[in-house]
Amino acid sequence: MGTTLETSAAAGAKKNTNENPLGDKKVTVLFVLGGPGSGKGTQCANIVQHFGFTHLSAGDLLRAEILSGSENGTMIQNMIKEGKIVPSEVTIKLLQIAMAENENDKFLIDGFPRNEENRAAFEKVTNIEPEFVLFFDCSEEEMERRLLNRNQGREDDNIDTIRKRFKVFVESSLPVIEHYESRGKVRKIDAGKPVGEVFESVKGIFSSFPAKNTREDGLS
Secondary structure: OHHHHHHHHHHHOOOOOOOOOOOOOOOEEEEEEEOOOOOHHHHHHHHHHHHOOEEEEHHHHHHHHHHOOOHHHHHHHHHHHOOOOOOHHHHHHHHHHHHHHOOOOEEEEEOOOOOHHHHHHHHHHHOOOOOEEEEEEOOHHHHHHHHHHOOOOOOOOOHHHHHHHHHHHHHHHHHHHHHHHHOOOEEEEEOOOOHHHHHHHHHHHOOOOOOOOOHHHOOO
């Protein structure tokens, strides 16, 4: 189901580039930020399960566009190979289409904005400010340990690449966090703790959102 959404969103990014795919749809957006290995993906899955949000990963949408074989996809692939950040308008269009095509109106946007330019472009193009930014704060030592220990067959999980990714995160993403911090919109989580403890902190932050009834799944 997620793949269909991502693929159709990617395909739709080639059309109506000057049109707002969301139209009149009102959405609640939360940005999820944190360094590589901070546990964002795991916690996003928990939030989806317990609070009924839809998780949109900018990286997944971009990968789906690459797989579509479009001109956009080739350009994205080349930029990623060179370690460059994909143009904001490309990622924003994919996110808009994914939100428009989903019946939900509550979205976690993971891995975007990557820098201040992304942030400003998102707000300008969509006229949406995030409700808040969930920032998973974790030491580089702990993130490095997690990335080296996990066995997902990812080529980018070697020590040199990991340290480059940390550097990019600090230089590019921290200014975004600082911007939203100045607006009182950052909710910081100590992500160095065990997964269960981290989610307890997350649940406190999401207390204003109704929890889903998860009894039938055996969850509390």
